[in-house]
Each structure stands twice: as C-alpha cells, then as structure tokens.
Amino acid sequence: MNPRSAQRLARLADALARGGRLRLAEAAALCEVSEMTIRRDLAAGDGQLVLMGGHLMRADDPRQAPVYDLATEQDRQARAKYRLCERASEFVEEGDTLFIDCGTTLVPLVGLLAGRREITVVTYALNVANAVSALPEVRLVLLGGLYHASSHSFDDEGVHEAVQRLGINRAFLSAAGVHRHKGISCFHFHEVAAKRAAIAAAGERILVADETKLGVIRPARFADLAEVDVVITDGQAGRDLQCARRAADGAPRILLAGER
Structure with a gap:
C-alpha cells in the first residue's frame, strides 16, 4: 500500500x-x-x-451487522450478473457435474445451460433448483436439510459427506465479499459448510462476483482467495484486482466479463 x-x-x-x-x-x-x-x-x-x-x-x-434479503438482491446488478454468468458458462463442458451456489448471482447461469447435453447440477439453493427443474435435459441433485428462507437454501450437518460422494467437475461459487487479504465471505454462517464442501470436492473452483463485492468483508468467511482457481468479475474494481493478482504468485486467475 x-x-x-x-x-x-x-x-x-x-x-x-x-x-x-x-x-x-x-x-x-x-x-x-x-x-x-x-x-x-x-x-x-x-x-x-x-x-x-x-x-x-x-x-x-x-x-x-448486515442483513441479506434475497428478494431485494434479485434485481440488484441484474445485467451485470447475466454478463458474469455468460462468461462463466464458457467453462461448462458436455457431461459436466456442476455445483451451483446459493444467492442470486448464479441463477442466470442455469438458463444458459439450456440445450447442453448430459449436465448435472448439484445445489443446496431452492431458487437454483427451481430454475434447473424447468430444464428437462439437466439432471438435478438437491442437497436437503433445514430450510433457511433468508437465502432460500438448505443446511445439513452431513453436507460434506454428501458432496464428497459426488464427482463434481466445476463448482460455481458466489460471495457477498471478496477481499484480497481477508478472503471470501458471505452473510450467512449456515452456507459455509456447503461452500467448503464444494471447494474441497470440485476439480475446478470458479468464483463469480460483481465489482460491488470486491474489497468487502462479510461476517461468514469461507475461503482464502487462493482456494479458488478463477474469479469472474467486472468493472474498475475488477481490473484493479486483476492487476494485483498478476503481480502475485499462484491462483486465482481474474477474468473480466465482456473481455477476452
């Protein structure tokens, strides 16, 4: 600094x-x-x-203490989220099993799976599951447990074991905060176990977060930035993070929506 x-x-x-x-x-x-x-x-x-x-x-x-409301977040940064998911969809390959995280950022990714062959989606988010259910060609694995209306997601003590039994090619992760030094975080502690399980199990970990999440810290920290392979983001804050990571060793790669 x-x-x-x-x-x-x-x-x-x-x-x-x-x-x-x-x-x-x-x-x-x-x-x-x-x-x-x-x-x-x-x-x-x-x-x-x-x-x-x-x-x-x-x-x-x-x-x-912040408050997260999924209904409020649904339309926030909607266009940016779609562009981010367009870039994220480029990583999906035929036959993939995908973990798709909770929240609203990754919901557009589900629609972009239409027409893909032999795709399986693993999620603990009800809104993601509902979107997947509209795609008859995509197989859905819903991780159950106690339902949390605040994030439309489920929480179960056995989530780590359940995820470990699955072969996950790529985990698409969302976050409410992404900080270069303090790591990746979210609002709700009940989400941490599922996110950690996906990070441990997946062959590739892809974090999707718009620029308003960068430089932010939320209460529930779930990973170091180096624990993901790719960060897909946007805006000037995204460019700053991209430049900073180029000067550092190791993961992740920083990709900007709309740029190649």
Whole structure:
C-alpha cells in the first residue's frame, strides 16, 4: 500500500473511531479523492474498514451487522450478473457435474445451460433448483436439510459427506465479499459448510462476483482467495484486482466479463 492510501485509511479510521458509519461519498469528500480511490484503498487495506451497502464502517463494530434479503438482491446488478454468468458458462463442458451456489448471482447461469447435453447440477439453493427443474435435459441433485428462507437454501450437518460422494467437475461459487487479504465471505454462517464442501470436492473452483463485492468483508468467511482457481468479475474494481493478482504468485486467475 502506498503512503497516501495509508494516510487516507488512517484518517477514515479516526473518523469512525467512535462507531457509526460514513457514506462512500462522504468518505471520498473527507479525503478529497474519488469514490473509486476509496474503494481501491479499502481493497489494499488490512480489512479494519469495510464497505457495506454503500457505507464505510469498522469491521469490528457489532452494531453494523448486515442483513441479506434475497428478494431485494434479485434485481440488484441484474445485467451485470447475466454478463458474469455468460462468461462463466464458457467453462461448462458436455457431461459436466456442476455445483451451483446459493444467492442470486448464479441463477442466470442455469438458463444458459439450456440445450447442453448430459449436465448435472448439484445445489443446496431452492431458487437454483427451481430454475434447473424447468430444464428437462439437466439432471438435478438437491442437497436437503433445514430450510433457511433468508437465502432460500438448505443446511445439513452431513453436507460434506454428501458432496464428497459426488464427482463434481466445476463448482460455481458466489460471495457477498471478496477481499484480497481477508478472503471470501458471505452473510450467512449456515452456507459455509456447503461452500467448503464444494471447494474441497470440485476439480475446478470458479468464483463469480460483481465489482460491488470486491474489497468487502462479510461476517461468514469461507475461503482464502487462493482456494479458488478463477474469479469472474467486472468493472474498475475488477481490473484493479486483476492487476494485483498478476503481480502475485499462484491462483486465482481474474477474468473480466465482456473481455477476452
């Protein structure tokens, strides 16, 4: 991190020392830089400050517990999610068994499977399962358990063993937060076991996350960035992550939607 970035983060940390939060625009005005510069500073930082819902806050402030609502997320970044899934669909091969994660980001991927031959989809998400059920040529494996309406997903203590019994070619993963140093995270702790099981079992791990998820930390951390093989993202924050990873050793590859 360059000295100016460190100074800006220190200034913002001081402003948030007593709790509360700042709008991204307010943080940018306080530091006399653009909002994108603040995003870049956060991505390069140590994770003490996080961006949640357009607000900057301390990661350790218990009063800032985020709330995820699937119905609200359904239409958010809809066009971006479709473009991301178009790029993700290029990885699918005939005969694949695919793990498709919960949330709304990967739902467009299901529609892009129409007409593919001998595809099996493994999921623990009811909305994904419903979309797959409309494709008679795609076989569905639904991992059951206790249903969580907040994320339209199921949770079962035996999910690791259930996934290990399957041969999964590719795991398509979603996340609510992707941070270069603090890893990949989501809102709900009940999702972690299924995500971890898919990461362990799959031949290839592909994370799909739009640029609003980059530089963000959510409560339930489920992986290091290096535990996935590919990240498909977009926007300037995606380009920044791509440049940063080019200078680093090892996985993942960063691919941008709409670019080759």
